[in-house]
Amino acid sequence: MSNLGQEQEIKYDRHPEEKRQPEIEVKIGKNKQQSGLDQFFKLTERATDVKTEILAGITTFVSMSYIIFVIPMMLADAGMPRDATLAATIFVALFATIVFALWSNFPAAVAPGIGLVAFFTYTVVIGEGLTWQAGLGAVFISGIVFLILTITGIRTMIIYGIPDSLKSAITVGIGLFITFLGLQNAGLVISDESNIVAIGDITATGPLLSLFGLIIAGILTARNVKGGLLLAILLTSAVSMIVGYTDSPSSIGEVFSLNIPSFSETFLAMDLGAAVGFGIVSIILSFTLVELFDNTGTLIGFAKKAKLVRKDGKIDGIDRALQADAAGTLLSASLGGTALNAYAENATGIAEGGRTGLKALVVAALFGCTLFIAPLISYIPTEAIAPALILVGAFMLPEIKNIAFDDFTIVIPVMLTIIMMPLTFSIAEGLAFGFISYTLLKLGTGQMKQIHPVMYFVTAAFILHFII
Numbered sequence: 001m002s003n004l005g006q007e008q009e010i011k012y013d014r015h016p017e018e019k020r021q022p023e024i025e026v027k028i029g030k031n032k033q034q035s036g037l038d039q040f041f042k043l044t045e046r047a048t049d050v051k052t053e054i055l056a057g058i059t060t061f062v063s064m065s066y067i068i069f070v071i072p073m074m075l076a077d078a079g080m081p082r083d084a085t086l087a088a089t090i091f092v093a094l095f096a097t098i099v100f101a102l103w104s105n106f107p108a109a110v111a112p113g114i115g116l117v118a119f120f121t122y123t124v125v126i127g128e129g130l131t132w133q134a135g136l137g138a139v140f141i142s143g144i145v146f147l148i149l150t151i152t153g154i155r156t157m158i159i160y161g162i163p164d165s166l167k168s169a170i171t172v173g174i175g176l177f178i179t180f181l182g183l184q185n186a187g188l189v190i191s192d193e194s195n196i197v198a199i200g201d202i203t204a205t206g207p208l209l210s211l212f213g214l215i216i217a218g219i220l221t222a223r224n225v226k227g228g229l230l231l232a233i234l235l236t237s238a239v240s241m242i243v244g245y246t247d248s249p250s251s252i253g254e255v256f257s258l259n260i261p262s263f264s265e266t267f268l269a270m271d272l273g274a275a276v277g278f279g280i281v282s283i284i285l286s287f288t289l290v291e292l293f294d295n296t297g298t299l300i301g302f303a304k305k306a307k308l309v310r311k312d313g314k315i316d317g318i319d320r321a322l323q324a325d326a327a328g329t330l331l332s333a334s335l336g337g338t339a340l341n342a343y344a345e346n347a348t349g350i351a352e353g354g355r356t357g358l359k360a361l362v363v364a365a366l367f368g369c370t371l372f373i374a375p376l377i378s379y380i381p382t383e384a385i386a387p388a389l390i391l392v393g394a395f396m397l398p399e400i401k402n403i404a405f406d407d408f409t410i411v412i413p414v415m416l417t418i419i420m421m422p423l424t425f426s427i428a429e430g431l432a433f434g435f436i437s438y439t440l441l442k443l444g445t446g447q448m449k450q451i452h453p454v455m456y457f458v459t460a461a462f463i464l465h466f467i468i
Contacts, residue, residue: 037050037358038050040105041053041105041356041357041358042105042356043356043358046355046356047355048353048354048355048356050358052352052353052354053353053354053355053356053358053359053362054358054359054362055352055353056107056349056350056352056353056354056359056362057109057349057354057358057359057360057361057362057363057365057366058362058366059226059349059352059354060109060345060346060349060354060359060362060363061109061362061363061366061367062226062227062230063226063227063229063230063345063349064109064111064343064345064346064363065227065230065366065367065370066227066229066230066233066388067089067093067111067112067114067343068086068089068090068367068370068377069233069377069380069384069385069388070114070385070388070389071085071089071111071112071114071117071337072085072086072089072377073185073382073385074114074117074118074121074181075089075117075120075121075132075338077121077122077126078120078121078125078126078132078135079125079131079132080132080266080336081265081266082377083261083262083265083374084261084262084263084264084265084266084336085263085266085336085337086261086374086377087260087261087262087263087371087374088263088266088332088335088336088337089111089112089337090261090367090368090370090371090374091263091335092111092112092328092331092332092335092337092340093109093110093111093112093364093367094364094367094368095328095331095335095364096110096111096324096328096331096332096340097109097110097111097360097361097363097364097367098360098361098364099324099327099328099331100321100324100325100328100357100360101357101358101359101360101361101364102357102361103320103323103324104318104320104321104323104324104357105320105356105357106318106320106321106324106357106360107346107349107350107354107355107356107357107359107360108321108342108343108346108360109342109343109346109360109363109364109367110324110325110328110340110341110342110343111340111341111343111367112332112337112338112339112340112341113338113339113340113341113343114178114341114389114392115174115175115177115178115341115427116287116338116339116340116341117338118174118177118178118181118427119174119287119338119427119428120135120139120338122181122425122426123425123426123427123428123429124138127425127426130274130275131271131274133269133270133271133274134270134271134274134275135275136266136269136270136271136333136336137270137271137272137273137274137275137276137333138275138284138287139270139287139329139332139333139337139338139339140270140272140275140329140330140333140334141272141275141276141284142284142287142288142329142339143326143327143329143330143332143333143339144330145284145288146288146325146326146329146339147323147326147327147329147330149288149326150322150323150325150326151323155322157454158454161452161453161454161455162452162454162455162458163410163438163455164402164404165402165403165404165410165413165414166410166413166414166417166434166435166438168399168400168402168403168414169403169413169414169417169418169434170417170430170431170434171396171399172396172397172399172400172403172418173417173418173419173420173421173422173427173430173434174396174421174427175392175393175394175395175396175397175399176393176397176418176421176422177421177422177425177427177430178389178392178393178396179389179390179391179392179393179394179422180422181389182386182387182388182389182390182391182392182393183386183390185210185382185383185385185386185389186200186206186207186210186211186214186382186383186386186387186390187200187201187204187206187207187210187383188200188202188207188210188211188386205243205245206245206381206383207383209236209239209240209243209245209381209383209384210236210383210384210386210387212236212239213232213233213235213236213383213384213386213387214232214386214387214390214391216231216232216235216236216387217229217232217387217388217391218391220232221391229387229388229391232384232387232388233380233384233385233387233388234384236381236383236384236387237379237380237381237384240381240383240384241379245381245383246379246381247379248379249375249379260371260372260374261371261374263335263336265336266335266336267334267335267336268334269336270333270334287339307355321342325340325342328340349363408441409438409441409442409445409447410438412437412441413433413434413435413437413438413441414434416430416433416434416437417430417431417433417434417435418430420433420434431462432462432466435455435458435459435462436459436462436463438455438459439451439455439456439459440459
């Protein structure tokens with residue numbers, strides 16, 4: 001700003017799908033016409049308005065609201081009380097997104113990530129044999145580590161140190177793992193007497209319901225229907241009630257309630273001592289790596305889509321977004337949830353023009369409203385939720401196009417990362433095989449210069465995990 005009180009303002013084009021053409025406009029003093037809301041969220045600066053942000057928030061919420069049914073079901077498999085995990089999921093999404101919106105002004109809603117919930121339930125608790133309380137302790141500790149990495153800037157260094165192909169492989173592998181879980185929950189694949197995966201009885205009512213839901217969800221998604229997964233879950237549940245597979249509510253009062261569910265059974269239930277005593281270096285490392293690449297990559301992608309990347313390559317609000325994400329993980333573990341993720345469904349709201357934290361604030365408010373329909377979850381069968389899990393893999397599969405398939409020192413680690421996650425029923429094992437094989441193959445072919453120092457550290461940690 002000059003001595004005459006002039007200031008430079010960057011103006012953005014209003015349509016979110018058009019290429020942004022920043023231009024410099026000279027203004028005298030501050031715009032007295034701007035409201036406090038406008039100034040706080042920088043609506044005019046980012047070429048948006050309150051109406052656009054509200055509509056974008058509603059669109060995002062409708063697209064990702066299915067998680068209030070999916071996440072409690074998965075956490076229940078870990079032995080956690082379902083009602084408490086439902087409350088924890090909603091409150092975590094509510095509080096963490098508010099922090100995200102107000103601190104970073106970033107147009108993304110956050111909640112416990114499905115991939116991270118799968119890792120928590122099926123790898124840490126069921127696979128490693130930890131209690132869910134110890135598992136929450138591991139989440140809390142990983143949140144502290146994540147916060148330290150973010151504040152010190154090490155997080156950025158790690159992001160640049162891991163090959164892009166391995167980052168993409170992590171996303172694809174987690175997607176296939178979640179799809180496999182969905183197929184199991186649907187009864188479409190089962191383990192036979194020899195513990196070999198086989199096809200289930202697809203003529204039974206449960207699998208037929210899941211197939212019905214999968215086709216409906218696929219059609220709605222292909223037609224770009226907002227909230228397609230949620231509609232598929234509700235429609236499949238309705239059919240399940242009609243055919244008598246599940247009970248139906250006898251009155252409207254059984255679906256809507258003024259009694260807000262409580263997370264008291266999971267609040268501060270984390271067992272830090274048991275987590276540390278178990279020797280969870282590899283688990284914490286896996287938590288950190290999965291969230292690091294999944295969430296950070298997603299946030300960067302949103303920034304590009306929302307036209308928040310400046311000419312110098314910097315992203316508006318990204319540092320604070322990463323800080324809020326790390327702090328939110330600590331909050332989530334305290335309430336009874338897992339590490340956070342900025343859901344890919346945020347892209348639907350950004351496509352509608354959402355560019356600020358006001359959009360995220362609207363999503364948070366709508367999540368708060370779902371507390372009054374919490375009783376509905378007891379009428380949603382597992383077979384109705386399974387199609388959503390199956391399609392998550394489809395949503396994550398396109399990342400495979402970013403993998404370099406012309407170099408076998410990359411193809412082999414990528415293949416191991418992707419295939420070992422569902423086959424070993426462990427995201428951590430997939431990461432270990434991928435990272436170790438990458439480092440050894442590069443060393444064995446004389447390509448040491450292509451190995452970032454970070455890779456040596458991560459590889460050594462996973463080798464130590466296998467030895468111990």
